[in-house]
Amino acid sequence: xxxxxxxxxxxxxxxxxxxxxxxxxxxxxxxxxxxxxxxxxxxxxxxxxxxxxxxxxxxxxxxxxxxxxxxxxxxxxxxxxxxxxxxxxxxxxxxxxxxxxxxxxxxxxxxxxxxxxxxxxxxxxxxxxxxxxxxxxxxxxxxxxxxxxxxxxxxxxxxxxxxxxxxxxxxxxxxxxxxxxxxxxxxxxxxxxxxxxxxxxxxxxxxxxxxxxxxxxxxxxxxxxxxxxxxxxxxxxxxxxxxxxxxxxxxxxxxxxxxxxxxxxxxxxxxxxxxxxxxxxxxxxxxxxxxxxxxxxxxxxxxxxxxxxxxxxxxxxxxxxxxxxxxxxxxxxxxxxxxxxxxxxxxxxxxxxxxxxxxxxxxxxxxxxxxxxxxxxxxxxxxxxxxxxxxxxxxxxxxxxxxxxxxxxx
Amino acid sequence: xxxxxxxxxxxxxxxxxxxxxxxxxxxxxxxxxxxxxxxxxxxxxxxxxxxxxxxxxxxxxxxxxxxxxxxxxxxxxxxxxxxxxxxxxxxxxxxxxxxxxxxxxxxxxxxxxxxxxxxxxxxxxxxxxxxxxxxxxxxxxxxxxxxxxxxxxxxxxxxxxxxxxxxxxxxxxxxxxxxxxxxxxxxxxxxxxxxxxxxxxxxxxxxxxxxxxxxxxxxxxxxxxxxxxxxxxxxxxxxxxxxxxxxxxxxxxxxxxxxxxxxxxxxxxxxxxxxxxxxxxxxxxxxxxxxxxxxxxxxxxxxxxxxxxxxxxxxxxxxxxxxxxxxxxxxxxxxxxxxxxxxxxxxxxxxxxxxxxxxxxxxxxxxxxxxxxxxxxxxxxxxxxxxxxxxxxxxxxxxxxxxxxxxxxx
Numbered sequence: 001x002x003x004x005x006x007x008x009x010x011x012x013x014x015x016x017x018x019x020x021x022x023x024x025x026x027x028x029x030x031x032x033x034x035x036x037x038x039x040x041x042x043x044x045x046x047x048x049x050x051x052x053x054x055x056x057x058x059x060x061x062x063x064x065x066x067x068x069x070x071x072x073x074x075x076x077x078x079x080x081x082x083x084x085x086x087x088x089x090x091x092x093x094x095x096x097x098x099x100x101x102x103x104x105x106x107x108x109x110x111x112x113x114x115x116x117x118x119x120x121x122x123x124x125x126x127x128x129x130x131x132x133x134x135x136x137x138x139x140x141x142x143x144x145x146x147x148x149x150x151x152x153x154x155x156x157x158x159x160x161x162x163x164x165x166x167x168x169x170x171x172x173x174x175x176x177x178x179x180x181x182x183x184x185x186x187x188x189x190x191x192x193x194x195x196x197x198x199x200x201x202x203x204x205x206x207x208x209x210x211x212x213x214x215x216x217x218x219x220x221x222x223x224x225x226x227x228x229x230x231x232x233x234x235x236x237x238x239x240x241x242x243x244x245x246x247x248x249x250x251x252x253x254x255x256x257x258x259x260x261x262x263x264x265x266x267x268x269x270x271x272x273x274x275x276x277x278x279x280x281x282x283x284x285x286x287x288x289x290x291x292x293x294x295x296x297x298x299x300x301x302x303x304x305x306x307x308x309x310x311x312x313x314x315x316x317x318x319x320x321x322x323x324x325x326x327x328x329x330x331x332x333x334x335x336x337x338x339x340x341x342x343x344x345x346x347x348x349x350x351x352x353x354x355x356x357x358x359x360x361x362x363x364x365x366x367x368x369x370x371x372x373x374x375x376x377x378x379x380x381x382x383x384x385x386x387x388x389x390x391x392x393x394x395x396x397x398x399x400x401x402x403x404x405x406x407x408x409x410x
Numbered sequence: 411x412x413x414x415x416x417x418x419x420x421x422x423x424x425x426x427x428x429x430x431x432x433x434x435x436x437x438x439x440x441x442x443x444x445x446x447x448x449x450x451x452x453x454x455x456x457x458x459x460x461x462x463x464x465x466x467x468x469x470x471x472x473x474x475x476x477x478x479x480x481x482x483x484x485x486x487x488x489x490x491x492x493x494x495x496x497x498x499x500x501x502x503x504x505x506x507x508x509x510x511x512x513x514x515x516x517x518x519x520x521x522x523x524x525x526x527x528x529x530x531x532x533x534x535x536x537x538x539x540x541x542x543x544x545x546x547x548x549x550x551x552x553x554x555x556x557x558x559x560x561x562x563x564x565x566x567x568x569x570x571x572x573x574x575x576x577x578x579x580x581x582x583x584x585x586x587x588x589x590x591x592x593x594x595x596x597x598x599x600x601x602x603x604x605x606x607x608x609x610x611x612x613x614x615x616x617x618x619x620x621x622x623x624x625x626x627x628x629x630x631x632x633x634x635x636x637x638x639x640x641x642x643x644x645x646x647x648x649x650x651x652x653x654x655x656x657x658x659x660x661x662x663x664x665x666x667x668x669x670x671x672x673x674x675x676x677x678x679x680x681x682x683x684x685x686x687x688x689x690x691x692x693x694x695x696x697x698x699x700x701x702x703x704x705x706x707x708x709x710x711x712x713x714x715x716x717x718x719x720x721x722x723x724x725x726x727x728x729x730x731x732x733x734x735x736x737x738x739x740x741x742x743x744x745x746x747x748x749x750x751x752x753x754x755x756x757x758x759x760x761x762x763x764x765x766x767x768x769x770x771x772x773x774x775x776x777x778x779x780x781x782x783x784x785x786x787x788x789x790x791x792x793x794x795x796x797x798x799x800x801x802x803x804x805x806x807x808x809x810x811x812x813x814x815x816x817x818x819x820x
Contacts (some may be wrong), residue, residue: 001689003697010700045466048709049459055667056455063445063666108518108669108707115702119553139701144527145662175490256473257708258465259518287413290420291549292525297518297707298667299458 002142004150009033012191019368028402031391032374036254041315047306051299065295069106073301076308088237097234103266108296110219110248112263115140120284125180128160130172132190132381137183151381163384173205185217190381190390191344191351194229200236207242211272214243222252224346231257240266253316260300323348326400327393345365348393363389371406412552414560418545418790419443427780439813442784442800446664451725457716461709475705477517485713486718491641498647507644513676518706520629520658520671525550530694535590538570540582542600542791547593563793573794584616593629600800601761602753604639610646617652621682624653632662634756650676663717663726670710733758736810737803743814760804773799781816
């Protein structure tokens with residue numbers, strides 16, 4: 001009941017419906033919510049069809065699976081997403097992040113995992129979040145009772161907010177005060193900023209020195225184009241001692257309607273009781289998932305495993321390229337029109353400064369009314385997002401081109 | 411960290427693996443965990459294949475769905491599961507439980523829903539559970555911090571336990587003290603007991619008089635064979651003011667690996683703040699689900715909708731009949747052998763008294779070693795389950811018959 005406002009996207013939906021009702025002929029183009037628009041890759045469709053047929057056969061039917069996911073998927077995840085990445089301080093020939101199967105927890109979505117993870121930590125832990133921020137991190141802590149009330153800016157007491165603006169390149173410094181749990185998201189939603197290895201290094205050191213835990217949301221890692229940017233926080237020395245990493249097939253493979261994701265909780269990671277006793281976080285999360293979750297759909301897991309086949313990788317890469325071309329078109333068009341734009345190079349989001357200092361919601365409304373184009377008001381992600389608009393690259397290419405023409409006309 | 415023991419089923423799995431390792435030739439038959447073994451009905455397979463193909467097509471691809479589920483499924487649920495049931499105090503021609511679409515919340519499982527529902531209630535609420543009980547109700551409250559520590563019987567302080575034994579026909583009386591949240595499960599897991607309308611009436615009246623909320627787990631309603639037993643608590647006068655109902659496709663349609671369920675939260679239902687202010691529970695759960703959940707898989711929802719087609723209903727009924735025949739075989743065989751057995755008539759579980767007063771785990775071990783048959787120790791569900799074993803009817807008919815022959819031989 002402490003939550004101030006509705007979740008951001010329902011409010012956007014309300015304004016679109018209201019405008020659409022008054023302007024039934026308007027062809028609205030949405031660059032708002034970050035939702036996949038390209039159909040699933042053929043390799044994924046074939047794998048899921050096969051899984052469905054299996055479920056109808058006496059010999060191949062599967063009931064309850066392991067709560068943490070099937071090994072056929074976990075093996076593919078470790079081999080492709082981690083063993084292929086450079087380990088920290090790797091010697092010659094030692095280019096691999098190693099993980100055990102019981103350090104991977106397959107789930108039905110990164111929203112669920114980033115929302116549920118706080119349950120295994122005490123209510124007195126102080127959390128730190130960036131501003132702007134993906135609202136789920138904050139709202140789930142408010143609901144758990146880990147915060148005080150909101151101020152007039154919508155910021156809650158007992159949360160440490162770390163402003164991200166053009167001045168600091170949308171990368172915050174570690175806070176000065178004591179914090180216990182730090183939410184980081186790179187490539188960032190909503191700003192599109194990415195963290196170089198030395199930035200992640202600084203955060204991991206901060207966490208190690210302060211017995212803090214980093215919750216690292218890497219849901220957009222597949223959109224990184226710069227080869228020097230880490231895809232996993234475990235590319236950084238010591239990260240396994242302090243960081244949980246969240247991954248998702250939602251944007252990587254268009255699974256927003258299929259539902260599959262995973263969370264990495266290394267067994268080296270420790271949290272501390274009030275009395276300073278070290279506790280293994282992996283077994284706490286294992287127990288939480290066994291008690292409250294019954295595994296992701298077998299069919300979704302079969303589809304996710306196909307993402308890692310030779311065909312699946314190629315087809316998913318082509319789809320990601322479509323979205324990243326969209327991002328390039330948005331960046332180029334808006335830059336040409338004189339707007340300040342950020343992100344969109346290693347992330348599927350472009351973060352644009354509104355013109356003439358007008359507010360995010362006013363610019364949202366103006367854009368909807370004059371161009372029939374929908375963005376996401378930056379202020380919906382926090383006070384430091386005021387004066388920005390997020391544009392998503394997850395639209396159809398023709399829609400993106402037309403949206404940019406309308407921008408130019410307005 | 412307060413949780414006493416691992417979740418029951420992993421411990422059973424451990425003992426089976428240990429026995430199997432020492433006796434590699436033993437053909438173990440499991441009547442333990444309640445997991446579907448019959449393949450999915452053909453109508454469901456066809457619907458899910460079509461859904462998968464749609465996800466691979468430009469025109470029919472679906473991204474994020476409504477967090478509360480698609481209307482195509484919710485419409486079918488309301489029409490078939492509720493409009494077909496007699497409403498309380500129905501006049502002539504008024505035989506229907508009416509629900510609005512926004513009172514149904516589709517999810518990925520009843521374990522998730524019965525585990526998560528406690529989040530929307532304050533930590534000072536006192537919960538009441540039956541003993542024996544499905545462990546998820548208790549463990550999730552322990553994890554939330556709503557209880558004290560466990561005593562030597564494994565029962566936690568600040569929880570009101572209501573013993574269910576042969577003496578009270580496994581139906582508890584409402585507690586004398588004040589409780590805020592009551593978990594009831596009918597048809598019951600593990601005892602197989604069902605509640606007649608007058609029993610549910612008494613509970614609803616108790617909740618109305620005490621401003622309590624009933625969490626009614628009806629995951630096994632499809633197994634009711636007696637026409638006088640209510641399938642929904644909303645068949646009782648006033649239940650919409652005090653009860654949340656949980657349903658699942660797991661056992662009804664073999665969805666344990668597919669994942670789809672739903673929860674009913676009537677808008678009339680109110681909870682009360684510490685200061686006595688009435689709050690609508692529906693909007694709290696709506697906000698919880700919007701913030702922490704992204705909807706069940708579209709493919710699973712398409713499969714669930716097929717459960718309600720003419721073919722789907724017929725095919726699912728045939729599968730349920732297979733399981734209920736199993737239950738009848740178990741009941742008849744064990745009765746003939748002189749055991750005291752309960753349940754198995756309106757529920758897929760048979761609850762048997764162990765012979766000669768031996769403990770549940772000793773009987774479990776003896777049965778595993780001598781007959782290579784697995785049951786679930788009653789004491790795993792609570793102290794009043796000591797001296798009982800749960801036998802699940804969710805096995806293949808030939809396995810059930812062989813298990814009963816081995817029982818007879820031992």
